[in-house]
Amino acid sequence: MAAPNQPTPVPCPDDGAHLHEGSETVRFLVVTVAGAVDASISRQALRHRFAAGESSADLLPTYRAHKAQIHAAVTHRLQQGAHAPVMLREADFPRHGGGDH
Numbered sequence: 001m002a003a004p005n006q007p008t009p010v011p012c013p014d015d016g017a018h019l020h021e022g023s024e025t026v027r028f029l030v031v032t033v034a035g036a037v038d039a040s041i042s043r044q045a046l047r048h049r050f051a052a053g054e055s056s057a058d059l060l061p062t063y064r065a066h067k068a069q070i071h072a073a074v075t076h077r078l079q080q081g082a083h084a085p086v087m088l089r090e091a092d093f094p095r096h097g098g099g100d101h
Contacts, residue, residue, distance in 0.1 A: 015067075019060050025087070026063040030074045038085040039074045049093040069093070 052062035
Protein backbone atom coordinates (compact mmCIF):
# COMPACT_ATOMS: atom_id res chain seq x y z
CA MET A 1 0.00 0.00 0.00
CA ALA A 2 1.30 3.46 -0.87
CA ALA A 3 2.14 5.96 1.83
CA PRO A 4 -0.35 8.80 2.32
CA ASN A 5 -0.03 11.57 -0.27
CA GLN A 6 2.09 9.36 -2.53
CA PRO A 7 0.93 8.87 -6.12
CA THR A 8 -0.36 5.39 -6.80
CA PRO A 9 -1.04 4.24 -10.34
CA VAL A 10 -4.62 3.34 -11.11
CA PRO A 11 -5.42 1.16 -14.13
CA CYS A 12 -6.41 3.38 -17.04
CA PRO A 13 -7.60 1.49 -20.11
CA ASP A 14 -7.66 4.62 -22.29
CA ASP A 15 -4.84 6.96 -21.38
CA GLY A 16 -5.31 9.13 -24.46
CA ALA A 17 -1.88 8.20 -25.77
CA HIS A 18 -1.02 9.95 -29.00
CA LEU A 19 2.00 10.94 -31.01
CA HIS A 20 2.84 14.64 -30.89
CA GLU A 21 4.94 15.19 -34.02
CA GLY A 22 6.03 18.72 -33.12
CA SER A 23 7.82 17.65 -29.95
CA GLU A 24 8.58 14.09 -31.11
CA THR A 25 6.95 12.65 -28.00
CA VAL A 26 4.18 10.29 -27.10
CA ARG A 27 1.80 12.13 -24.80
CA PHE A 28 -0.46 10.29 -22.40
CA LEU A 29 -2.33 10.46 -19.12
CA VAL A 30 -1.39 8.66 -15.91
CA VAL A 31 -4.19 8.32 -13.39
CA THR A 32 -3.19 8.19 -9.72
CA VAL A 33 -5.36 8.18 -6.63
CA ALA A 34 -4.46 11.86 -6.34
CA GLY A 35 -5.77 12.60 -9.85
CA ALA A 36 -4.76 12.54 -13.50
CA VAL A 37 -1.30 13.66 -14.57
CA ASP A 38 -0.27 14.67 -18.08
CA ALA A 39 2.96 13.01 -19.14
CA SER A 40 5.07 12.34 -22.20
CA ILE A 41 8.03 10.24 -23.26
CA SER A 42 10.65 11.34 -25.73
CA ARG A 43 11.33 9.69 -29.06
CA GLN A 44 14.91 9.07 -27.91
CA ALA A 45 13.79 7.21 -24.78
CA LEU A 46 11.45 5.04 -26.82
CA ARG A 47 14.15 4.31 -29.40
CA HIS A 48 17.10 3.78 -27.09
CA ARG A 49 15.45 2.17 -24.07
CA PHE A 50 12.59 0.28 -25.70
CA ALA A 51 13.98 -0.41 -29.19
CA ALA A 52 11.38 1.56 -31.17
CA GLY A 53 12.16 1.64 -34.87
CA GLU A 54 13.28 4.67 -36.85
CA SER A 55 9.78 5.49 -38.09
CA SER A 56 7.42 7.75 -36.14
CA ALA A 57 4.81 5.04 -36.74
CA ASP A 58 6.80 2.78 -34.37
CA LEU A 59 6.58 5.10 -31.37
CA LEU A 60 2.98 4.58 -30.27
CA PRO A 61 3.06 0.76 -30.54
CA THR A 62 6.35 0.74 -28.60
CA TYR A 63 4.80 2.95 -25.90
CA ARG A 64 1.81 0.59 -25.65
CA ALA A 65 4.05 -2.48 -25.39
CA HIS A 66 5.90 -0.92 -22.43
CA LYS A 67 3.06 1.09 -20.94
CA ALA A 68 3.29 -0.42 -17.44
CA GLN A 69 7.00 0.37 -17.13
CA ILE A 70 6.54 3.86 -18.57
CA HIS A 71 3.64 4.67 -16.23
CA ALA A 72 5.70 3.34 -13.29
CA ALA A 73 8.50 5.76 -14.26
CA VAL A 74 6.02 8.67 -14.20
CA THR A 75 4.81 7.57 -10.76
CA HIS A 76 8.42 7.33 -9.57
CA ARG A 77 9.16 10.86 -10.79
CA LEU A 78 6.04 12.15 -9.00
CA GLN A 79 7.18 10.45 -5.79
CA GLN A 80 10.49 12.26 -6.17
CA GLY A 81 8.64 15.58 -6.27
CA ALA A 82 8.18 16.17 -9.99
CA HIS A 83 5.24 18.32 -11.04
CA ALA A 84 2.94 17.79 -14.00
CA PRO A 85 3.40 17.59 -16.86
CA VAL A 86 6.06 14.88 -16.42
CA MET A 87 8.47 14.46 -19.34
CA LEU A 88 10.30 11.12 -19.39
CA ARG A 89 13.73 10.89 -20.97
CA GLU A 90 16.30 8.13 -21.37
CA ALA A 91 17.76 8.77 -17.91
CA ASP A 92 14.42 7.82 -16.33
CA PHE A 93 15.02 4.21 -17.44
CA PRO A 94 18.34 2.97 -16.05
CA ARG A 95 20.11 0.35 -18.08
CA HIS A 96 20.29 -3.13 -16.59
CA GLY A 97 22.77 -5.90 -17.27
CA GLY A 98 25.70 -3.61 -18.06
CA GLY A 99 25.14 -3.71 -21.83
CA ASP A 100 24.75 -0.65 -23.99
CA HIS A 101 22.60 -0.48 -27.12
